[in-house]
Amino acid sequence: MFDVIANYFTNDWQLPILLSVVCVSIASGVLSPIVISSRMAFFSDAVAHSTLAGVALGLLLGLGNPVITMVLMGVMVALVIASLRQFTTLALDTLLGVAMAGSLAAGFLLYEYQKGYADLHSYLFGQPSLLGWSDFWMLLFNATISLLVIVLFSNRFLLLAVSRPLAQARRVSVARYEFLLIVLLGLVVSLSVRAVGLLMVNALLIVPAAASRNIARSVRGMFIGSMIVAIISGLTGLFAGDFLGLAPAPAIVVTAVLCFIVSQVLRPFIGHHVAEA
Numbered sequence: 001m002f003d004v005i006a007n008y009f010t011n012d013w014q015l016p017i018l019l020s021v022v023c024v025s026i027a028s029g030v031l032s033p034i035v036i037s038s039r040m041a042f043f044s045d046a047v048a049h050s051t052l053a054g055v056a057l058g059l060l061l062g063l064g065n066p067v068i069t070m071v072l073m074g075v076m077v078a079l080v081i082a083s084l085r086q087f088t089t090l091a092l093d094t095l096l097g098v099a100m101a102g103s104l105a106a107g108f109l110l111y112e113y114q115k116g117y118a119d120l121h122s123y124l125f126g127q128p129s130l131l132g133w134s135d136f137w138m139l140l141f142n143a144t145i146s147l148l149v150i151v152l153f154s155n156r157f158l159l160l161a162v163s164r165p166l167a168q169a170r171r172v173s174v175a176r177y178e179f180l181l182i183v184l185l186g187l188v189v190s191l192s193v194r195a196v197g198l199l200m201v202n203a204l205l206i207v208p209a210a211a212s213r214n215i216a217r218s219v220r221g222m223f224i225g226s227m228i229v230a231i232i233s234g235l236t237g238l239f240a241g242d243f244l245g246l247a248p249a250p251a252i253v254v255t256a257v258l259c260f261i262v263s264q265v266l267r268p269f270i271g272h273h274v275a276e277a
Helices: 002-010 015-037 041-060 067-087 092-115 120-125 133-162 164-169 174-196 207-215 219-244 248-270
Strands: none
Touching: 002 015, 002 219, 015 041, 015 133, 015 174, 015 207, 015 219, 041 067, 041 092, 041 120, 041 174, 067 092, 067 174, 120 174, 133 164, 133 174, 133 219, 164 174, 174 248, 207 219, 207 248, 219 248
């Protein structure tokens, strides 16, 4: 096991994989408390499923690495859902269900038309072993933007999660910050798909904060704990998956869920000072 870990620090082709997983963990971990506080878990799942259509579109356009079309498709679907909320009486979960089913089905059809189902597994479940330095730089940008936005605007996001009328009464531009959060989620989800897969990425936006919330004593502690859980899950899943010959992305998610179970067991012993957001 120690040899497996050491290889990620000494081999030139494994180091970007390690750093990329850390960047994905940081971006998802810092956004996770906002996602669960705003009840946007299903929303991020719909955005993740839409990225398959972005992959297929990129392949149709002859792009070797369809990151641009993935990001554009994810952000576009997120903005369409947000816009429809303003012009329809349908419930949000209904809109999300329609968007998720439609974009996923369209993505499968386009992908099959372009190249059949070959290599589809890597987009569904992620393929960290294919990550290189170019992926790392994009994911580093992704993590940096996520950290910066949360540091600057987390209070406003949490206020919106608690009460939109209260946020408006305090002169918070609701539309502006909802737009910012939607675009940021679309960016994070789209760029993380290559590392953990579109079927797994949503778990990293939910489980870390859920685990941290069980034992955190403050909102700030919940954010820090969420990042710690995400990073521990990412590294443990990556190393254990390599050592045991398992797929890294599912191993990362399983590790995160185990962290949640441990936090749930520890919660009664922590006391009543649990973060509520």
